[in-house]
Amino acid sequence: MATASEESDGSRLSAGVGAVADWAYRLLVYGVLLFTVAPLVVVVLLSFRPNPYGNSVFSAGWPSTTWYANLPDLLASLGFASSLIASLKIAVVTTILSLLIGGLAAYAIVRKEFSYSSLLETVLISPLVYPWLLMSLAILMTASYLSGAFDVRISMSFSTLLAGHVLFTFPYPIRTIGAGLQNYDDELDEAARNLGATRLDTVWNVTLPLLRPGIISGAAFVFILSFNQYIISLFLSGTSIQTVPLLMFNLIKAQSPPQIAVLGTMLMAGMVALTIVVEYVAGMSRYI
Amino acid sequence: MSTDSQGRVEYADVVKEYGDVTAVKEASFTVEPGEFVALLGPSGAGKTTLLRILAGFEETSGGRLTLDGRDVDAVPPHERNTGMVFQSYALFPHMTVRENIEFGLKRNGFDGDEIDERVETVLSMVDLAGYGDRKPANLSGGQQQRVATARAVAIEPRVLLMDEPLGALDKKLRDQLQVELTDLQSDLGITTLYVTHNQSEALTMADRIVVMSQGRIEQIGTPTEIYDAPATRFVAEFIGDANFFEGDLDADGESFTTAGGTTLDVTYDSAPAGTPCAFVRPERMDLAPRGEGDGANVVAGTVENVRFVGSTTQYYVSTVDGRLLVERQNQRVDAAFAEGDAVDVTWALADTRVVTDDPADGA
Amino acid sequence: MSIMSKRFREGVSKRLTTMLGTYGGSRHAKWLLLAPALLVLVGLLYAPTAFILQESVRVGSHLGLTHYASVVVSGYYRSVALRTLGIGLLVTLLTFALGFPLAYAAVRGGRLLGGAIVVATLAPLSVDLVIRTYGWYILLGQGGPVPKLLVALRVGTVESPPQLLFNTAGIVVGLTHVLLPFMVFPIMTVLHTIPREYEEAARNLGANRLGVFAHVLLPLALPGIAAGMLLVFTNSIAAYVTPAILGGSTQTLATEITSIFTTTNDWGLGSALAVLLVVVAVCIIVGYQRAMEAAGGAIGGTGGER
Ligand SMILES: Nc1ncnc2c1ncn2[C@@H]1O[C@H](COP(=O)(O)OP(=O)(O)OP(=O)(O)O)[C@@H](O)[C@H]1O
Ligand SMILES: [Mg+2]
Numbered sequence: 014m015a016t017a018s019e020e021s022d023g024s025r026l027s028a029g030v031g032a033v034a035d036w037a038y039r040l041l042v043y044g045v046l047l048f049t050v051a052p053l054v055v056v057v058l059l060s061f062r063p064n065p066y067g068n069s070v071f072s073a074g075w076p077s078t079t080w081y082a083n084l085p086d087l088l089a090s091l092g093f094a095s096s097l098i099a100s101l102k103i104a105v106v107t108t109i110l111s112l113l114i115g116g117l118a119a120y121a122i123v124r125k126e127f128s129y130s131s132l133l134e135t136v137l138i139s140p141l142v143y144p145w146l147l148m149s150l151a152i153l154m155t156a157s158y159l160s161g162a163f164d165v166r167i168s169m170s171f172s173t174l175l176a177g178h179v180l181f182t183f184p185y186p187i188r189t190i191g192a193g194l195q196n197y198d199d200e201l202d203e204a205a206r207n208l209g210a211t212r213l214d215t216v217w218n219v220t221l222p223l224l225r226p227g228i229i230s231g232a233a234f235v236f237i238l239s240f241n242q243y244i245i246s247l248f249l250s251g252t253s254i255q256t257v258p259l260l261m262f263n264l265i266k267a268q269s270p271p272q273i274a275v276l277g278t279m280l281m282a283g284m285v286a287l288t289i290v291v292e293y294v295a296g297m298s299r300y301i
Numbered sequence: 302m303s304t305d306s307q308g309r310v311e312y313a314d315v316v317k318e319y320g321d322v323t324a325v326k327e328a329s330f331t332v333e334p335g336e337f338v339a340l341l342g343p344s345g346a347g348k349t350t351l352l353r354i355l356a357g358f359e360e361t362s363g364g365r366l367t368l369d370g371r372d373v374d375a376v377p378p379h380e381r382n383t384g385m386v387f388q389s390y391a392l393f394p395h396m397t398v399r400e401n402i403e404f405g406l407k408r409n410g411f412d413g414d415e416i417d418e419r420v421e422t423v424l425s426m427v428d429l430a431g432y433g434d435r436k437p438a439n440l441s442g443g444q445q446q447r448v449a450t451a452r453a454v455a456i457e458p459r460v461l462l463m464d465e466p467l468g469a470l471d472k473k474l475r476d477q478l479q480v481e482l483t484d485l486q487s488d489l490g491i492t493t494l495y496v497t498h499n500q501s502e503a504l505t506m507a508d509r510i511v512v513m514s515q516g517r518i519e520q521i522g523t524p525t526e527i528y529d530a531p532a533t534r535f536v537a538e539f540i541g542d543a544n545f546f547e548g549d550l551d552a553d554g555e556s557f558t559t560a561g562g563t564t565l566d567v568t569y570d571s572a573p574a575g576t577p578c579a580f581v582r583p584e585r586m587d588l589a590p591r592g593e594g595d596g597a598n599v600v601a602g603t604v605e606n607v608r609f610v611g612s613t614t615q616y617y618v619s620t621v622d623g624r625l626l627v628e629r630q631n632q633r634v635d636a637a638f639a640e641g642d643a644v645d646v647t648w649a650l651a652d653t654r655v656v657t658d659d660p661a662d663g664a
Numbered sequence: 665m666s667i668m669s670k671r672f673r674e675g676v677s678k679r680l681t682t683m684l685g686t687y688g689g690s691r692h693a694k695w696l697l698l699a700p701a702l703l704v705l706v707g708l709l710y711a712p713t714a715f716i717l718q719e720s721v722r723v724g725s726h727l728g729l730t731h732y733a734s735v736v737v738s739g740y741y742r743s744v745a746l747r748t749l750g751i752g753l754l755v756t757l758l759t760f761a762l763g764f765p766l767a768y769a770a771v772r773g774g775r776l777l778g779g780a781i782v783v784a785t786l787a788p789l790s791v792d793l794v795i796r797t798y799g800w801y802i803l804l805g806q807g808g809p810v811p812k813l814l815v816a817l818r819v820g821t822v823e824s825p826p827q828l829l830f831n832t833a834g835i836v837v838g839l840t841h842v843l844l845p846f847m848v849f850p851i852m853t854v855l856h857t858i859p860r861e862y863e864e865a866a867r868n869l870g871a872n873r874l875g876v877f878a879h880v881l882l883p884l885a886l887p888g889i890a891a892g893m894l895l896v897f898t899n900s901i902a903a904y905v906t907p908a909i910l911g912g913s914t915q916t917l918a919t920e921i922t923s924i925f926t927t928t929n930d931w932g933l934g935s936a937l938a939v940l941l942v943v944v945a946v947c948i949i950v951g952y953q954r955a956m957e958a959a960g961g962a963i964g965g966t967g968g969e970r
Contacts, residue, residue: 031873034873038765038769041762041765042765042766042769042773042777042781045762045763045765045766045844046766046780046781046784048762048841048844049784049785049788049841049844050784050787050788051799051803052788052796052797052798052799052800052802052803052841053787053788053791053795053796053799054799055799055802055803055809056795056798056799056802059802113700114700114701114704115701117697117698117700117701118697118698118700118701120697121694121695121697121698122698125694125697126694127694131953131957133698134953135949135950135953136705137698137701137702137705138953139705139709139949140705140709141952142894142895142898142899142945142948142949142952143709143945143949144898144901144902144918144941144942144945145902145904146902146904146918146921146922146938146941147713147716147902147938147941147942147945148708148709148712150716150921150925150934150938151709151712151713151715151716151938152708152712153925154712154715154716154719154931154935155711155712155715158715176704176708177708179704179708180704180705180708180709183701183704187701198389198391200387200389200391201391201393203356203358203378203385203387203391204385204387204391204392204393205393205404206357206358206377206378206379207356207378207379207381207383207384207385207453208379208404208405208408208409208452208456209379209380209382209405209408209409209456210379210404210408211377211379214379214408218404219393222395223393223394223395225395237789237790240792241790241791241792241793243792243793243794243904243905244904244905244918244922247922248925257792258792258793258794261792261794261795261798262794262905262908262909265794265797265798265801265909270798270802273794273795273798274798277791277792277794277795277798280791280792280795281791281792281795284790284791284792285787285790285791287790288786288787288789288790289783289786289787292782292783292786297786298782298785298786298849298852299849299853301789301845301846301849301850301853
């Protein structure tokens with residue numbers, strides 16, 4: 014009897030410890046969740062503030078839509094439209110090129126046999142962990158060296174910008190499409206051929222639709238990263254192109270908080286919506 | 302529903318090599334129009350390879366393969382008009398059941414109304430009318446199997462190829478689908494090549510069985526021939542249970558002396574080449590109390606182990622010729638034996654067969 | 665597809681099939697598929713990197729280690745380099761400490777919590793760095809919510825509240841936020857592959873929570889953790905935007921290199937500093953691939969083994 018009651022005391026105690034640990038753990042998880050969304054939420058709140066300066070988010074008169082009411086003027090004064098177009102253009106073209114380059118490479122390394130295939134993969138995905146700053150500097154220096162050494166003038170323009178963007182993004186489709194190909198059941202292709210489909214017909218109507226989650230996720234990664242890219246654009250865009258991140262960075266350096274908050278809120282709304290849709294449709298978080 | 306196409310398949314000395322591995326060694330056999338032929342053999346025997354060569358997914362390394370008299374070597378897979386049912390079913394997961402079936406129909410010259418009609422027909426044929434709008438993921442294993450079959454037969458292929466189509470199902474469902482598939486096949490009169498490593502499946506379903514081992518064809522024959530007159534020791538062992546006696550044929554050609562010294566009465570057509578051995582199926586043997594046994598062959602022994610299996614009882618009897626398995630029907634009038642009983646194992650002359658391990662003789 | 669006539673489609677398809685048949689089967693065709701990627705890599709990454717290397721050892725018209733010497737000798741660059749590495753280590757540890765519980769809760773918690781965590785971790789990733797950093801700028805700045813909260817918690821006083829902006833602390837907080845997803849998702853991927861029964865078995869055998877974590881989860885999740893840590897570390901030592909905004913005059917290697925290239929144009933010195941980052945990056949690329957292979961997928965750790 015004695016031992017039984019000791020045991021139940023002990024288990025009551027450890028149950029108590031367990032409950033505390035449970036709560037601490039839960040608190041930590043919700044704390045981290047708060048940490049992840051706080052800087053985004055604060056920008057949104059700030060954009061509804063009447064007084065542009067001062068430190069209180071909830072100053073008198075909150076919420077106010079003053080800044081949104083004046084949005085057209087704001088956008089016009091910043092030349093936002095041309096920045097947005099430049100960013101969209103570079104992001105879309107980068108997405109198309111990276112999908113093609115990465116998709117073909119993924120197909121090759123998953124479906125074909127290579128000696129040293131592990132080394133080859135490392136080489137192919139190396140831009141994933143290579144510092145962006147160094148990529149852009151290396152391209153910049155090479156271009157200006159070539160300009161000096163030979164008589165070819167490589168000036169920073171859309172094409173150098175595109176080169177930098179493709180370089181840092183193309184490994185993402187290799188990963189997402191490669192993952193899809195690795196899990197692909199080759200018998201599906203054979204079944205299609207058996208039912209009368211040509212090779213091309215099979216690729217188009219069976220293989221590609223089944224790789225769709227990887228393709229969509231890869232495209233979303235490339236688009237988002239390219240659209241938001243700052244440092245590579247800083248060095249490679251030249252003087253005539255100012256992408257959205259460059260514009261935003263200049264704003265913050267020029268101490269223009271309300272403009273950042275309003276523009277930031279709108280850009281954020283667009284990107285978060287895109288991400289949630291892609292996550293729902295294609296589960297892009299699996300590929301990070 | 303019946304097809305105009307003939308569906309005669311002929312393998313002539315077909316060889317398939319993967320690098321150093323010879324998956325198929327000079328296989329020769331014919332599947333007649335409308336015939337159901339099972340390819341039976343253990344894992345790695347080369348069964349799948351034979352199917353895939355016919356479907357056009359692998360090239361032959363030698364020999365000739367003809368479909369309705371036409372050499373298929375140069376014909377790409379999508380023009381061969383073979384209907385394949387994969388072990389994994391390979392249903393397109395992004396398409397509904399209907400779209401899966403339409404996929405083949407659209408690419409095999411069927412048009413509009415005809416397609417709708419055929420989809421309904423094949424679906425009701427496999428008892429899945431009304432399931433057309435489901436995705437494969439929302440079907441049970443048995444239902445997926447039926448869709449795969451429906452998809453393959455819908456295009457009226459000249460030959461239906463099935464690679465262990467029931468392998469992924471549990472026993473009860475397998476038994477049920479065995480019956481359904483054979484009914485479907487004979488209704489359609491469609492030439493069928495059916496791969497299995499399950500001997501009872503082959504015995505119950507097929508018109509003829511091709512037994513393979515390590516890329517070689519060991520025997521071709523009807524289920525009864527294969528069971529009652531196996532050509533090689535491998536076939537005898539692989540299909541059903543068997544008691545083997547090592548030993549030698551005597552010079553008179555009518556008896557066989559076992560390693561244990563017993564002399565058995567045997568019959569055989571011609572003296573087989575290779576190392577001979579005698580074998581008897583367990584259900585052809587009977588037991589009698591020691592000294593009371595009569596028949597062509599009698600071997601004395603002791604009951605070692607008794608296993609009740611429902612309709613029959615299995616007795617393991619130790620004798621000078623090793624341990625024998627005797628299987629007796631459970632009939633109430635029969636006297637049962639118990640462990641330790643001294644018995645005679647008896648069987649008839651006709652049930653004693655002599656085989657060798659040399660396949661050249663049988664095939 | 666419907667706008668093309670069937671005949672046209674068949675024609676195209678036949679021609680392409682012939683082409684694939686002719687070239688697709690040849691031994692060199694596979695290299696053709698890789699050609700665009702390799703071209704981009706060699707032309708835009710490897711050759712230019714070699715150029716940085718060359719530039720870092722070029723003194724006038726001959727070779728020499730002058731630039732490296734000036735980096736090593738200078739107390740300033742040493743402290744920038746050390747600070748950068750310190751920030752990298754701290755951010756790596758912090759993202760792990762915050763990211764593991766989050767990943768675990770996402771995998772083992774309810775569907776709702778799991779979905780919320782995935783969205784809350786993924787969504788910031790898609791938002792322009794400048795905007796996110798601006799959020800921290802507000803939160804951490806003087807009189808902002810975080811210093812106020814800390815004062816209320818008796819960390820610092822009203823007169824001298826804790827300084828979280830324009831110093832190393834600001835950079836660490838900002839980078840931890842930016843890089844958290846790169847820790848959470850690889851860990852989530854590997855936790856998904858660990859059956860819950862393993863933990864239950866350990867509990868059943870008498871292990872407490874800490875024991876389950878230390879002896880079951882940690883060893884099994886190690887490949888994911890390693891991958892996450894390498895990603896976070898490499899990204900944090902090379903990050904530019906966050907340190908540039910939240911660090912104020914506190915420099916890291918990335919901001920230092922950038923200012924050398926944009927203002928003084930001393931290519932040799934800039935290249936020598938850049939080579940430091942390249943060396944770390946190369947080590948990490950190799951480690952990352954190892955970790956990913958151990959995590960079970962050949963490319964990027966997702967998907968099962970073939
Ligand atoms: N693509 C291939 N490359 C190399 N060897 C192969 C290939 N396909 C099959 N083989 C080999 O060929 C032999 C026959 O294989 P096959 O798949 O035809 O056997 P099977 O009778 O279908 O066996 P199972 O019952 O296991 O399916 C095996 O030894 C196998 O390892
Ligand atoms: Mg097989």
